[in-house]
Structures are given as C-alpha cells and as structure tokens.
Amino acid sequence: MDLKAKIPSPTVKRLSLYFRELGERRAVDSDATMSSRQLGDALGFSDAQVRKDLAFVGQLGHPGVGYSVTLLHDNLRRILGRDRSWEAALVGAGNIGRALLSYRRFEVQNFHITRVFDNNPATIGSTISERSVLDISELERELADAGTHLGIIAVPAQDAQAIAERLIGVGVGGILNFAPRRLEVDESVAVLNVDFSLTLEQLAFQVNLGRNDPAREGESS
Amino acid sequence: MDLKAKIPSPTVKRLSLYFRELGERRAVDSDATMSSRQLGDALGFSDAQVRKDLAFVGQLGHPGVGYSVTLLHDNLRRILGRDRSWEAALVGAGNIGRALLSYRRFEVQNFHITRVFDNNPATIGSTISERSVLDISELERELADAGTHLGIIAVPAQDAQAIAERLIGVGVGGILNFAPRRLEVDESVAVLNVDFSLTLEQLAFQVNLGRNDPAREGESS
Structure with a gap:
C-alpha cells in the first residue's frame, strides 16, 4: 500500500x-x-x-x-511520524508566536520550537518561554546546518511569502502559516494554513444557516 | 434548494x-x-x-x-452571513485571546469581539486592544440580554466545557474553541475547533510521507 x-x-x-x-x-x-x-x-x-x-x-x-x-x-x-522528534523554527514573536511558545502540548508530542526570530529591535534579544528571540537577519546563518524540519510563520501577511522562501531555502520541508495569505511554494513543501478569520467566517456561516456541523467535523486543525 | x-x-x-x-x-x-x-x-x-x-x-x-x-x-x-454584523464574547485573555483581540481583519469582516472575560485577578480590569477585561463571574450578567452570537473559548482544556455551557446558557449559537478538548454540546450549537497541536501533527504527517497537500487543501480554517 x-x-x-x-x-x-x-x-x-x-x-x-x-x-x-x-x-x-x-x-x-x-x-x-x-x-x-x-x-x-x-x-x-x-x-x-x-x-x-x-x-x-x-x-x-x-x-x-x-x-x-x-x-x-x-x-x-x-x-503519523510521531515516533520521531520534530524541530521547528518560529518566525514572528507577536501574540500568536507567544501563544505557540507557551503551548505545553507541543513538547509532549515531540515538537520542539528550537529557534524564534523577529524583526522588531524591541523584541530581539528578549526571552519568551525560555527561548531567546533572534534577529530575523540571522535566519540563514542559524538554520543553514540545523536540520530544522518545520517552519512556523506568524508574521504580517505582507511578509509571509518572503519568510516562506527563506525557510524553504534552508531546507524546511513543512510550513505552518498563520499569516492570512496564500503562500506560493514548490509542491515538494507541505503547507498548512491557520486563518482565524476564515474560521470565524465558517462558524458564522453555520450559525447563519441554523445548522450544526458536529464538533468533530468542524475540527479545524 | x-x-x-x-x-x-x-x-x-x-x-x-x-x-x-x-x-x-x-x-x-x-x-x-x-x-x-x-x-x-x-x-x-x-x-x-x-x-x-x-x-x-x-x-x-x-x-x-x-x-x-x-x-x-x-x-x-x-x-455566508457576511451581510450582517456578528458579536462575539471572548473567554480567556491569555496569549491566544490577545492575538485574537489584536487581529484587525475581524472588524473589517464585521466580527466584533464586544466582551472579554478572564478569571485571573491580575488580568481582570486591565485593558487589551481597547477592551476592558471583565471578571468571568460576570459572564451571565453581562451576556444575558446582549444578544451575543458567538463565543470564543481560549481557556485551559479543563475549563473549556464549563465555559461552553455557560455561553450556551446565555444564548450563544456558535463556539470557536481553542482549548485542546472536544466540547460536548447540544447539536443546535455550532462548534469549530482550532487545535494547534493537531495542526502540527498533520503537517508533520505530510512531511513524513514526503508528499504535498497543496496549500489550499491544507487550509486549516
């Protein structure tokens, strides 16, 4: 099979x-x-x-x-690939990035956010959930030989595509994208999008129709 | 039709x-x-x-x-129900809650988070993205006659079911659930779940198989 x-x-x-x-x-x-x-x-x-x-x-x-x-x-x-450890790099240390960094279930499931990047001088160098925030300009140097498997993009929409390309450039094979725009990537790269406003639209649509999509089917991620 | x-x-x-x-x-x-x-x-x-x-x-x-x-x-x-305005109550003013409150696209799309609740004394009364955080004990009083359409649950897993029941009790018709547990609700209530760790699992699965699910199909929300 x-x-x-x-x-x-x-x-x-x-x-x-x-x-x-x-x-x-x-x-x-x-x-x-x-x-x-x-x-x-x-x-x-x-x-x-x-x-x-x-x-x-x-x-x-x-x-x-x-x-x-x-x-x-x-x-x-x-x-499901749960018998191995997955290393992820997070780009964007805003609210979504912080939420992900503090999400304890990731570690239990062998997902490790090993590096965090941001472009905000006020954030670079600070420590969030025990990770030091790195300068985005260091992305290639930090990740070139790191063997990072996954990238998490939590930056504004207009920056997402460029970040995706840089992550792919250092060999990241899968991207979790929180920016509300579609990424154009080579088909060898897996992308999953989480778009809160699309999710809220779907919920409103269901309520609007007065119908129920069972919780499991509405599973959004 | x-x-x-x-x-x-x-x-x-x-x-x-x-x-x-x-x-x-x-x-x-x-x-x-x-x-x-x-x-x-x-x-x-x-x-x-x-x-x-x-x-x-x-x-x-x-x-x-x-x-x-x-x-x-x-x-x-x-x-899609986009010709009307949607009012939502947010429960949980942690990182995810803050990310949602600062998400500007919601307002553009006529989604309005009108009330924010938390149970943390240090957070109650503070202002986040121009909303004052209310005491969770006030939920029923605040929402009883408010006609709030949607509830957003961004609390720890063990509190999510009780919060869902309280939101439904005041007439909320749809719930966006960020807590990593399945909610048991009456089938008249629409529920959409956003579970980051399930999303990351799916991404890892795709990378693990060396296959690509095009971005649009992997659309998670």
Whole structure:
C-alpha cells in the first residue's frame, strides 16, 4: 500500500484523533482490543468511517475481535511520524508566536520550537518561554546546518511569502502559516494554513444557516 | 434548494475563499464576469470544483459568459452571513485571546469581539486592544440580554466545557474553541475547533510521507 497516495485531509485529522484515543486507552489497559464501533463511539464517528480511515493506511481489524490497541497505536505512531522528534523554527514573536511558545502540548508530542526570530529591535534579544528571540537577519546563518524540519510563520501577511522562501531555502520541508495569505511554494513543501478569520467566517456561516456541523467535523486543525 | 442540507466543511472553506476573491475582483471592476476556470485558477482549484461548489449553494454560471462578479459576490455574502454584523464574547485573555483581540481583519469582516472575560485577578480590569477585561463571574450578567452570537473559548482544556455551557446558557449559537478538548454540546450549537497541536501533527504527517497537500487543501480554517 502506497502511503504517499493521496490521503484526504479529513482522514488525516481523524487518524490523529484515533491515535490520541488509542493512547489514552493503552495507558489504562495495554492488552485491550477495540472494535471500530468502540473507537468511533469514543470520538463520535461511525464504525464504517473508522474502518474506512484505518484501511486507508493498511490497518485492518479482526472481525469479532477488533484492533489490538497497542499494535494499532504503534502503527499509527509510525505512520503519523510521531515516533520521531520534530524541530521547528518560529518566525514572528507577536501574540500568536507567544501563544505557540507557551503551548505545553507541543513538547509532549515531540515538537520542539528550537529557534524564534523577529524583526522588531524591541523584541530581539528578549526571552519568551525560555527561548531567546533572534534577529530575523540571522535566519540563514542559524538554520543553514540545523536540520530544522518545520517552519512556523506568524508574521504580517505582507511578509509571509518572503519568510516562506527563506525557510524553504534552508531546507524546511513543512510550513505552518498563520499569516492570512496564500503562500506560493514548490509542491515538494507541505503547507498548512491557520486563518482565524476564515474560521470565524465558517462558524458564522453555520450559525447563519441554523445548522450544526458536529464538533468533530468542524475540527479545524 | 435547501441550504440547511449538509454542506461539506471543505466546500464551506472554498466558498469563503471565492467570496474573498470575488470581492477583490469587484473592487477593481464591478462589471466583470469570471468563468469558473478563472476563479479556480486564481485560487488553485479546478473549474469543475468551482462549479460543483457554487452549484451546492444554487449559484449557476452562464456557459460562455461565466458568473457576474458583483451578483455572485452579493449572493455569497448573504449565503455566508457576511451581510450582517456578528458579536462575539471572548473567554480567556491569555496569549491566544490577545492575538485574537489584536487581529484587525475581524472588524473589517464585521466580527466584533464586544466582551472579554478572564478569571485571573491580575488580568481582570486591565485593558487589551481597547477592551476592558471583565471578571468571568460576570459572564451571565453581562451576556444575558446582549444578544451575543458567538463565543470564543481560549481557556485551559479543563475549563473549556464549563465555559461552553455557560455561553450556551446565555444564548450563544456558535463556539470557536481553542482549548485542546472536544466540547460536548447540544447539536443546535455550532462548534469549530482550532487545535494547534493537531495542526502540527498533520503537517508533520505530510512531511513524513514526503508528499504535498497543496496549500489550499491544507487550509486549516
């Protein structure tokens, strides 16, 4: 099975949720099995959805027995890249950047924001959540040989594209973009955008229609 | 056509993007027409995708002519609820809350964060981006008759469910949840979750597989 085949984004989101749920179950009982129905019920998905998603990544349960929690958790960990450590560089030490730096779950999940850059002289040299803010002009020198995997862009919209290009120039393979503009990047680079105002628009749209998109489907990230 | 019928989340996201693109085009030339291909090219979608999405909300172009930019923009504005003003209450004046309060695009889009609550005595009474932070104990009194449409939850995970219930209790119809936990709410309430660590997981997954999900598909909000 070719994992590099196109996996739909909603499936990827659900795989992350299954991984979390299995981790919690495993912590309680490492010998447990879970049926697709049990896993679905815990997260509000149908059992058919669960089976379909897991089959996508080659994980098949045993009829009448279900999935071994430990085995499926280990396999999803590997598939999702959670068995390794990820280093990220953050550009932009404003409010969003600060929120990310203080987000304790990242470390637990082996995401490490190892360097923080800003262009504001008042911010450069200051310490935020135990990281010293570096001058953006040092980006290439700092990251050239660092092997940083991910870049996080939390700068104003007009600066985002240039920062993306500089991050890609030092070998960053994935970008999490908080700037409200679309980045033009080579297709070898993965980009995920978080646009608060688009999220709020979607929420307003749902309220406007008086309909509900269940929380899990509205999962925005 | 029943707009309350289930519209997939990715379609909703793209409708928001079409709306923006049309607005920019309209500002330049209010008599313009755009074909589904032109609209798609501007955003990186196929023309078939554009036609399918717009047909979903009853917007049909004219073969050989395309869509009237002004007409389609107006119709999408109404469909997306962008023809009215939205009032939101923010709970949690930490880094994420501050980032949202300083986000200037909200006001432009008629989203107004009218009240901010926190439970930290050091924060209550302070002014952030021109809003005075209110005591969370005042939530019911402040919002009871305010007609607030949306609630934004930016509190620690363990407090999020209780806050959601209090917001719903005063009539909030939609919740934007930044706390990393799933909210249990009545299905009449719309919920969108923004979970940074889930987003980073997805990005890592894409990089791990060495594949690219185009930026637009990875649109996380």
